[in-house]
Amino acid sequence: MARxxxxxxxxxxxDIAFLLLIFFLVTxxxxxxxxxxxxxxxxxxxxxxxxxxxxxxxxxxxxxxSDRLLFNGQPGHISFLKDQAKAFLGNPNMSDPNSPEDMPExxxxxxxxxxxxxxxTKGIISLKNDRGTSYxxxxxxxxxxxxxxxxxxxxxxxxxxxxxxxxxxxxxxIKSIQRAIPMAISEAEPEDIGGH
Amino acid sequence: MAKFRKKGGxxxxxxxxxxxxxxxxxxxxxxMVTTTMRESTLLVQVKPPSATEVQKLExxxxxxxxxxxxxxxxxxxxxxxxxxxxxxxxIKDIREFIQLERESRDEADRKLLTTSLxxxxxxxxxxxxxxxxxxxxxxxxxxxxxxxxxxxxxx
Numbered sequence: 001m002a003r004x005x006x007x008x009x010x011x012x013x014x015d016i017a018f019l020l021l022i023f024f025l026v027t028x029x030x031x032x033x034x035x036x037x038x039x040x041x042x043x044x045x046x047x048x049x050x051x052x053x054x055x056x057x058x059x060x061x062x063x064x065x066s067d068r069l070l071f072n073g074q075p076g077h078i079s080f081l082k083d084q085a086k087a088f089l090g091n092p093n094m095s096d097p098n099s100p101e102d103m104p105e106x107x108x109x110x111x112x113x114x115x116x117x118x119x120x121t122k123g124i125i126s127l128k129n130d131r132g133t134s135y136x137x138x139x140x141x142x143x144x145x146x147x148x149x150x151x152x153x154x155x156x157x158x159x160x161x162x163x164x165x166x167x168x169x170x171x172x173x174i175k176s177i178q179r180a181i182p183m184a185i186s187e188a189e190p191e192d193i194g195g196h
Numbered sequence: 197m198a199k200f201r202k203k204g205g206x207x208x209x210x211x212x213x214x215x216x217x218x219x220x221x222x223x224x225x226x227x228m229v230t231t232t233m234r235e236s237t238l239l240v241q242v243k244p245p246s247a248t249e250v251q252k253l254e255x256x257x258x259x260x261x262x263x264x265x266x267x268x269x270x271x272x273x274x275x276x277x278x279x280x281x282x283x284x285x286x287i288k289d290i291r292e293f294i295q296l297e298r299e300s301r302d303e304a305d306r307k308l309l310t311t312s313l314x315x316x317x318x319x320x321x322x323x324x325x326x327x328x329x330x331x332x333x334x335x336x337x338x339x340x341x342x343x344x345x346x347x348x349x350x351x
Contacts, residue, residue: 010217017220024227033253035244035312035340043332063321131322135315136245138324139343143247150249 036142044189057104059088059125063141065132078140085148089184091121113176114160120180128188145185152181240265240279245317246346253340258308260297262290264323265316276319278327290330314342 061081062070069076071084088104104123111118125145129138150165157165157177168174242265253259263279278285280293298306311331315324331339 014213014217014220017217017224021220021224021227024224024231028227028231033256033259033312033340033342034250034345035253035342036247036249037251037310037338037340040328040332040337040339042335042337043329129321129325131320131325133321134317135319135321135324136317138321139245139247139317139341142341143249143343146249 036139036146038142041187053124054105056102057122057124059085059123061125061127061141061145063127063129063133063137065130067134067137069141078137078144081141081144082148082151085125085145086152088125089121089123089148089181090152091119091181109179111176111179113172114180118180120182121184124184124186126186126188142185149181149183149185153177156180236261236279236282238263238279239268239282239284240277240316241268242314242316242342243318244314244342244344247343248346250343250345253310253312253342255308258301258305259310259312259340260294261312261314262293262327263314264319264327265314266318276316276323278323287326287330290327291334294331294334294336308338309336310338310340311336312340312342 060070060072064070069078069081071081076084091106104121106119107122108117109120110116127141127145129141153165157163157168157173160177161168161173165174165177168177240263242263264276265279266274266276267284278287278290280289285293294311298309301309313324313327328339331337
């Protein structure tokens with residue numbers, strides 16, 4: 001005479017699940033963290049001497065404390081920065097060691113995938129900002145410079161491999177493009193203008 | 197034809213709700229998997245700037261956050277402050293913060309640690325530069341300027 005076991009009423013299961021669901025709905029944050037990734041240079045050694053770089057190899061970008069831009073000493077606007085940076089770093093003819101007088105010099109780099117040695121520009125973009133520069137402006141400048149380099153890499157990549165740089169999956173190809181168009185952005189050592 | 201008609205007329209059968217818990221559970225699991233709990237409460241206001249050249253931050257467990265922005269509480273003024281974990285901090289606290297972050301990770305992962313700078317867009321660069329200098333001193337070279345993704349303007 002076994003008593004029939006009462007079944008547990010599962011009708012409230014949905015309510016319990018709803019409760020949990022609402023909890024997770026409230027606590028969830030769907031935002032994916034995005035940002036501009038940069039690598040900081042190691043701190044300079046005490047006895048470091050200034051490295052001399054020729055004037056023609058540097059494109060100076062200075063952001064003043066009132067968020068105004070100076071490109072090589074000339075006042076400029078953010079909307080021109082990308083094109084100027086592209087023109088400066090661009091290297092259309094990689095087999096020609098000579099570049100026009102006002103463009104940066106080139107050096108020889110061995111890139112096997114491009115058929116041996118190619119001439120890569122020595123140009124460096126030097127970015128300097130004031131302590132009073134707004135972070136927004138700084139990011140805009142970083143963004144324009146990053147976008148200039150990305151476009152140059154895309155162009156080269158389409159030319160050589162037939163697809164955009166970001167679509168490349170082969171490590172060797174990625175390395176080749178990166179070597180042909182280096183991430184040549186240098187941030188100046190901060191210095192206090194006017195002292196402490 | 198009348199032969200086949202039942203007596204009490206037509207009644208639409210009710211929709212079975214037996215599978216409701218299953219549907220709810222499915223939603224529940226979805227949110228449980230995608231959720232990331234905010235590990236610290238923000239004391240500073242951070243409205244990140246937007247940019248087009250953004251990358252996704254991979255491996256969230258290997259990221260430590262530094263927040264810089266004006267304090268939420270108006271009593272503390274409008275100057276940007278640094279927040280580490282759950283409290284305000286000074287430039288010199290960053291060293292210890294990074295050390296602790298390193299120690300809490302596996303030996304092998306320590307090199308991959310990224311520091312994400314969540315900075316309000318109205319902040320002046322002075323404080324950001326100080327933080328960057330400190331990070332360089334400690335050897336935390338991988339940084340990420342947290343920015344929202346801006347829709348690329350059509351060209």
